[in-house]
Amino acid sequence: MDSTQLLKGVLDLAVLAVLRDADGYGYDIVRRLRAAGLEEVGDASVYGTLRRLFQAGALTTYVVPSEEGPHRKYYALNKAGLGQLELSSKTWTGFAKSMDALVNGKAAA
Template sequence: MDTTQLLKGVLDAAVLAVVQHEDAYGYDIVRRLREAGLGEVGDASVYGTLRRLYSAGSLSSYVVPSDGGPHRKYYAINPQGRAALDAQREDWASFSLALSTLLDASRKPTALRTIGEGR
């Protein structure tokens, strides 16, 4: 199954979840997502998501100087981002339950009604 489209739909939640406990810079977020099992996540998609979440007010950022290379821009979740993550958790729970129910091969499908039937 090509999970590219699925990943696009949940990348905001995944990025917020990654930084909910510890601030991180862009590539560190990519690495954590991949280690969590989202191996197909692209660098450009994550950086675009970070910019969008920052612009939307869900993340704050700060720069940390580096002795051995370029400065790193760290991202931190803020109260608006925590509220967004909580809402996305609820949405995911409802959506995944509905889809799991539909995909359950042991469950007998319910009879479908014809449009207008039962009125």
């Protein structure tokens, strides 16, 4: 089974969860997702997701000047983003429980 297909549905949640721990700039978020085990996450998917979440008002941005290299645009969760994270987490937990039960042959409650 192709995990990139699975990722598509949960990338928003994954990005929001990463940002809950700490603010981050684009490539830093990609790296943290990969370190968390989502090795197949695509750079363009993360960048696109960040732009979309930002457009939807779930994220705020601020620029941190860097001594060497480009200025970095950091993304941070705002209130709306936190709300979305909470809601999506609940949905995900329920969904994962059902799937787990289904796949492992334990009847759902």
